[in-house]
Amino acid sequence: GSDVVLTIDQSIQYFTEKVIEKGLKEYKAKQISAIVMDVKTGEILAMANKPDYDPNEPVKGDVTSSMALWKNRAVNDSFELGSVMKVVTASAALQEGLTKKSDTFVCNGSKNVAGHTIRCWKSGGHGVQTLPQILQNSCNVGFMTLGERLQKEKLHKYYDLYGFGKPTGIDYPGEQSGIIKPLKEVGPVELANESFGQGISVTLIQYITALSAIANDGKLMQPHLAKQIVYTDENDKVTETKDIKPKFVRQVISKENSELMREMLEDVVTKGAGKKAYIEGYHIGGKTGTAEKAINGKYDTTGKYISTFACIAPCNDPKIAVVLSIDEPDPSNYYSGSNAAPLTKILLEDIFRYLNMEPDLGENKEVVKEVTIPEMRGKSIADAEKILSNLNLNFEITGSGSIINDVNPKPGVAVKENTKINLIADNSQKINSDVAVPDFNEKTQKEILDEANALGIKVVFSGDGIGVSQDIQPKTIVSKGTTVKVILEKPEN
Structure with a gap:
């Protein structure tokens, strides 16, 4: 007979299960999945889904519900992840020489594409931004511009190089391929949507494999769960051991562009939408994604989202990648920067302590x-x-x-x-x-209400999402009981 030794690290697996169990309850989610990967080897250090089932009692209640819990969502399901896919567009444009760090992009809130107006999540626009800033702000207009430069052939070339639309080859049954449209079905509008992460269905294992390549000097490694096979005889004496070696698949981007991507992803955490994943002393690079959930081929309009945060750490010497995805979080707090990012922070804190990764207080970028x-x-x-x-x-x-x-x-x-x-x-x-009116920009409805209630001021909302403007400017001195009108808009895609 033989035994299989897994790549799963028991402690990291425990940390991962603990944090997504917390998230399932706190954000009243339908389900949550997370993966932790060694970026240099492709080893899966943790993979977890909640809710799950008791292996000692696999069927509990009706069979259909029980079978649904048996599925490993991280490998067996594909879905739209939204703006986390912008890292693919950015890295592709850099590798093709179609953009550089100092490039500027103008966002007025929308872009006309083949006669169609496609809006940025921030209707008032982000103004003039550099390449790192369109990633920090998750600006759809900036990424549509990159998509235009790439054109569909080159963008899809990188989907293929990163491994989307086909199995990664992980040693786990039932892996899904995801859905990438054939080139003949991609027109200018579809290209624009794909460039900022809409219209592409991927698995979490595909995504973390691609992100790990971006972290690992552009080298794509095959993900795997088996570390070693131990053969024994009838007396349980070990007769042979076979190590499963890491498998290099291909070079996707250059080392130089990998370094630039890591630098820009760190800016997302220190300056942009991923601030709630920031840990002082650690170089964490990440990306948020808040995607409208596609159900039966149409985007849901009743407040169902998939909120994802993906990150690498440390950016100056990458060791791990993490992706954490929340399916249908509470509609009152569905923005990934406010749910998936802080959950990932808790997980990273546990992992850093466990791996004895000391904080780099002398060189890390200081968050504002x-x-x-x-x-x-x-x-x-x-x-x-x-x-x-x-x-x-x-x-x-x-x-x-x-x-x-x-x-x-x-x-x-x-x-x-x-x-x-x-x-x-x-x-x-x-x-x-008297109190000063707070700055409600980029805060969730719950965060705004909590802050307003604590100060004794009232708030009236228009729209849905996060704060983008308010009728009384921040720092204005008002009496308690004053009403502030706040306009909300859905963040990113």
Whole structure:
């Protein structure tokens, strides 16, 4: 007989299952899947799906529901991942010499393609951006421009090189190929959509394999779960061991373009939509994707999304890639930057500790950290000090009273960590109840409501998604009870 030793790392598998179980409950999702891969070898260190089943009781309840839980969504299902596919478009354009880091792109909120208006997720537009910035902002118009430069033949060439539309060859049954349209079915509109991640169905194992190639100096490795086969005789004595060696498939992009892609992906986490995956001292590069769910060939209009975050770490010496995908998160918090990214952060923190990966505090890019000054008026000095300390804010106290009756800057103002806040404790003055209107830009409806409620202001929403504009400008001083109108728009695709 023989035994198979898996590439799965028991601890990393545990961390992965723990974090997606948390996400399943917290975001009230239909299901969540995640994979962790060694970018240099293609070894699968963890692969998990929730909800799952008890192997000791594989059939529980009706058979159909039980069988659905047996499926490994990470390998056996393909679906649209949305904007995480922009890394493929960007790397293809770089490799073909059709763009460079200093290129500029103009986004006015939409682009006319063959007589059709295709909108960016930010209707007001992103303005003039560089190549790294269109990735940070997940700008659809910028990526449609790259798609035009590539044309369908070259874009599909890289789909093929990265392994989309065909099995990766992973040693697991039932692998799906995904769906890539034949070239003859790709017109200008289809090309525009594909360039920013719409109209392409892929598996998570395909995607993490491609992302690992981008991290691994452009080298595509075959993903695998078997690490070693151990042969034994009838007395259980080992007679032979066979190691499963990593398999190099092909070179997709150059080492130089791999380095540039890693640099730009790190900018997404330090400056862009992936900020909630940032961990101080670690070079993490990632991409968010919030895709409208396609059901029976049509995009769902009832609030069903697939929210995905994919990342590599550390960017300066890549070791692992992670992809975490949430199927149908709670419609009140479906944006991947606010659900999949922070979940992945928890997973990465566990993995970094386990692998004894020390933080690089001397060289890592510093994220722009801002905190909103909370309401502290009416509280004791001791309580106010504790609140500010937890937010990494400094303070000075004016007056000799025991209760805070005013704060400068006013509650609601966003400031950088370590900013000094002036607490006024003057028993001769009344408590000032004025507040500053926060900046609601790129925040979810739940985040906006939580912030507004804490300050005592009201909010009226128009649209769906994340904040893109508001009728009262940030930092405007208003009375409690003031109503702010906020326009929401669906983020990315």
